[in-house]
Amino acid sequence: MNGVTAIRALAAKSGVWAVYLAVLLLLPQLFDSILAISIFNQMAIAIVFALSYNMLLGQGGMLSFGHAVYFGLGGFLAVHALLMMENEAVYFSIAFIPLIGGLTGLLAGVFVGSFSTRKAGTVFAMISLGIGELVAASSLIFTGFFGGEAGVSGDRTFGPPLFGMDFFSDVDVYYLAAFWVFLSTLFMYLFTQTPAGRMANAVRDNPERAEFIGYSARWVRFISFCASGMFAGVAGGLFALNYEFLTDENLNLVTSGRVLLMAYIGGLGFFIGPIIGAIVLTLMNFLLSNYTELWLLYLGIMFLLTVLFLPRGFAGFIMMHRLAWLRGRLHTLALPYLLTGLPALLFILCVICLLELSHTAEPELHFLGLTLAQDSVLVWTGLLLFATLGWYLTKKSAPGLRRAWEAANEPEADAAQEQFS
Amino acid sequence: MSILSMRNLRKNFGATEIIRGVDLDIESGEIHAIIGPNGAGKSTLFHLISGKYSPTAGSIRFNDRQIENLSPFRINRLGIARSFQVTNIFPRLSVFENIRCALLWSSGYGYSFRHLLNRQRALNEETREVLEKIGLAGKAQIPAGEIAYSEQRALELGMAIAGGAELILLDEPVAGMSHSEADNAVRLIRRITEGKTLVMVEHDMNIVFDLADRISVLVYGKVIACGAPAEIRANAQVQEAYLGEAQAHA
Numbered sequence: 001m002n003g004v005t006a007i008r009a010l011a012a013k014s015g016v017w018a019v020y021l022a023v024l025l026l027l028p029q030l031f032d033s034i035l036a037i038s039i040f041n042q043m044a045i046a047i048v049f050a051l052s053y054n055m056l057l058g059q060g061g062m063l064s065f066g067h068a069v070y071f072g073l074g075g076f077l078a079v080h081a082l083l084m085m086e087n088e089a090v091y092f093s094i095a096f097i098p099l100i101g102g103l104t105g106l107l108a109g110v111f112v113g114s115f116s117t118r119k120a121g122t123v124f125a126m127i128s129l130g131i132g133e134l135v136a137a138s139s140l141i142f143t144g145f146f147g148g149e150a151g152v153s154g155d156r157t158f159g160p161p162l163f164g165m166d167f168f169s170d171v172d173v174y175y176l177a178a179f180w181v182f183l184s185t186l187f188m189y190l191f192t193q194t195p196a197g198r199m200a201n202a203v204r205d206n207p208e209r210a211e212f213i214g215y216s217a218r219w220v221r222f223i224s225f226c227a228s229g230m231f232a233g234v235a236g237g238l239f240a241l242n243y244e245f246l247t248d249e250n251l252n253l254v255t256s257g258r259v260l261l262m263a264y265i266g267g268l269g270f271f272i273g274p275i276i277g278a279i280v281l282t283l284m285n286f287l288l289s290n291y292t293e294l295w296l297l298y299l300g301i302m303f304l305l306t307v308l309f310l311p312r313g314f315a316g317f318i319m320m321h322r323l324a325w326l327r328g329r330l331h332t333l334a335l336p337y338l339l340t341g342l343p344a345l346l347f348i349l350c351v352i353c354l355l356e357l358s359h360t361a362e363p364e365l366h367f368l369g370l371t372l373a374q375d376s377v378l379v380w381t382g383l384l385l386f387a388t389l390g391w392y393l394t395k396k397s398a399p400g401l402r403r404a405w406e407a408a409n410e411p412e413a414d415a416a417q418e419q420f421s
Numbered sequence: 422m423s424i425l426s427m428r429n430l431r432k433n434f435g436a437t438e439i440i441r442g443v444d445l446d447i448e449s450g451e452i453h454a455i456i457g458p459n460g461a462g463k464s465t466l467f468h469l470i471s472g473k474y475s476p477t478a479g480s481i482r483f484n485d486r487q488i489e490n491l492s493p494f495r496i497n498r499l500g501i502a503r504s505f506q507v508t509n510i511f512p513r514l515s516v517f518e519n520i521r522c523a524l525l526w527s528s529g530y531g532y533s534f535r536h537l538l539n540r541q542r543a544l545n546e547e548t549r550e551v552l553e554k555i556g557l558a559g560k561a562q563i564p565a566g567e568i569a570y571s572e573q574r575a576l577e578l579g580m581a582i583a584g585g586a587e588l589i590l591l592d593e594p595v596a597g598m599s600h601s602e603a604d605n606a607v608r609l610i611r612r613i614t615e616g617k618t619l620v621m622v623e624h625d626m627n628i629v630f631d632l633a634d635r636i637s638v639l640v641y642g643k644v645i646a647c648g649a650p651a652e653i654r655a656n657a658q659v660q661e662a663y664l665g666e667a668q669a670h671a
Contacts, residue, residue: 193537195530198514202522205511211493212471212503213584214526223532 017186024178028171035286037170041242043282044177045235048184050262050274052231057260058268059192060224061204062117063125066132067232067259072251073108073135074101074233076146078240082154094159094167098180098237105233106226113225118218120207129253136252151247154240170242177238184231189271191227200224261299265306267313276314294359298352324408336404340397347390350383357383424449424588424618425470425501430479430489432465432642439465441642442479447588452619454629457639458662463622464506466639467590470620471503472496483588498526502586504577506593506622512566516557519565519576520583521548527584548583554613555579571602575609582613589614591621595628607632630654638662 027040049071056062078101084090116127139146146152156167165172191197199220203210207217240246249255258281266277281299288295310317324330349368357365357374365372372379423446432440439462447453455463468474470481472493481489488496511519521544528544530536538544552558555575560568565576574594581589594610595603607628610619623629629636630650637647638659646656653659 190537191534193539194534195525195536195538196532196534198518198522198538199525199532201514201518202511205513206509208473209505209509209511209580210522212497212509213523213580214494214497215532216492216494219532223534227534 020185021182024182025175027178028174032171034170037174039282039286041170041174041177041238042286043279044174044181045238045242046259046262046278046282047181047275048238049232049235049259050266050278051185051188051271052228052235053259053263054268054271054274055188055191055200055224055228055231057263058270058273059197059204060120060200060221060228062120062128062221062225064128064256065125065253065260066128066130066135066256067228068251068253068255069112069132069135070105070108070229070232071236071239071255071259072139072246072248074105074236075240075246075250076152076236077101077104077233078237079152079154079244079246080145082156082158082240082244083152085158086155092159093162094156094241095162095176095179097156097241098234101237101240102230102234105236106230108233109226109229113222113229117221117225120203120217120221132251132253132256136248139248139251146248147246149248151245153245156241156244167241173242176241180234180238184234185275188227188231192271196220196223261303265303265313267315267317269312270315270319273313273315280314292356294355297355324405327408329408332408333404336397336401340394340401343390343393343397345390347387347394350387350390353383354380354387422449423447424484425620426482427470428480428482430466430469430481431477432462432469432474433477439642440469440476443639443642443644445637445644445647447618447620448635449587449618450616451634452614452621452632454633454636455620455622455639456624456626456629456636460641461639462642463639464592467503467592467620467622470496471501471590497584497586500587501590502581502584502588503590504581504592504594506596508570508573508577510565510573510576510580513564515562516565516568516576517548517552517561520551520579521545523580523583524548524551527586551579551583555609571598571606574598574606578606578609578613582617586617588618588620591619591623593622593624595623595625603628 028037031037031040049067052070053064053067056064056067078097081090081097081100082094085092085094112127112131116124116131140148156173159167161167162176165175167173167176192201199210199215200223203215203217203220210217210220236250239250262277262281263274264277265281266275267273284295284299284302288298292298306313312319321330321333324333353365353367353372356367357372357379360374363374365374372383425445425447427443427445430440430443430445431438443466455466457463465474469476469489472488472491472495476489479489480487483496483499483501486499488499488501491499511522514522521538524544524547525531528541528547530541530544549558549561552561555578557568557572557575557579560572565573568576574597578591578594581591591610595606598606603625610621610632621629621632633650635648636650636653637644638653638656639645640662645662646653646659648656
């Protein structure tokens, strides 16, 4: 690579980071409702947490079922720090609270990692599950520290103000969180570019070979594990600042499962994947949980569909189109996508209606401007009919989409001819 | 003077003794081939030297250092690198990353998380040089799992030599290749292992007698003969145990 292209590549990369920073800073200007800010804060926490999880699974090949441990412990320590500030035992800016979370996560990572990273695969997954259960159970036993089922709450407003922010409002917390999200994302990205980060990929791919080029697979895993625990702790610290309240739920298996879903649905193979997953799932959580009690069911179905049809997640789905885009043929896919997508949408909507209809306690279901009576045979058969129709049309148009896909990704016709001549 | 010496080396798997008292000296700078019928323990011997297995008894000395109980990465750091019979690479990393990873430890980066790899000019230059040598410069950015088999074998070789190890162990480097591919591979091996000590396991007798300075014949876990190609060819015991059989098969 010569100097000019190197500078260009660097400029392109810093461009992405500048856009990221700008979006983070502009979001609360564009959407300034209390609800929007509260969603953004949740997203910020989820992004750091999901990225930290991907250091383990996507980059290091370690499937963890207990990542909430580092998130939760970081959060609890952070809340205790807030309490100490309230009791005037210490006095510092709460901007440093995520650092306390990170340090806690790092220490917990060092301790657990010292024995859990010996092996990857099933052994690692089982140890993570065991530790997850153990810490979750302990959180209900050691009530002095964890506050039992009631949890521990603090108050973030006792510290000195920072740049005129007193942290009474969520917007102040958002800007602080945005700073930490940006910093954490940047450092986690840079980590992937270092020898330790690259060897994590190598060990994920083939731990045996890594040992024969001079690296201890265990030590490589341990370093990733500690770094991952640290960033999970930062996310926990942000959580403590945002909610001022932690319970056992923040370090139990439900939270561990949720971060796995976020990273997986977003796409493990891409750095940006967990960010997408965190945003999508946080939005879904907010939007759907207000409308339906079935939203966890939908989340489960979405996870299943992702595993089955988009194994590389949303990010993988987006990146799949790179080749067609480079060849200037992305537009040829629009119509086939529509032809398959619309019937699929019809099918999905009908299934949702059927599910909601069988679940609802009301005599009528209001959905997309329609009023559907629960006891009407016509409604049920109509929905079943439309669902079948949607399914049939989706199936029927799928081969056309596949053909269009292949045509869009084919190498240039003249280039192919050159090969034969 | 010998760079690697094995004394009374033994390896059992349960009740089965695979290596049954091997005494072998590898001279510095030589190309040493280990031949023998299937199941003679050739690969096991490589696994013992490179630390994948630890011996049941006996000793292995490398440059006057006991290495028989060290783990693979420590042995590698001392200067022994190896390739594998079955292609053993990092399939999801690019060809370039595969070679660069193989260079990292010997270039002194260790487990650093302070250096950004793309900024390490000397390291990247060296990676490109290795890629040129093994003829994969044109495939640098392709995931290693997606290149052709013979190219993966070349990559495997490249990873073995990249770290600048003194002693290189090649386990059937041309297995599964066509004649022309094998010829290319032999030329490649000659070129990239110049000035190094090379121990190889190989089934193709043409290649063995062409490349090797000395040959050891391993039969049922024992070295039954060791010497220059001409001596081995003339050895009656070897004829009976192995070469005659191999020729009968051919």
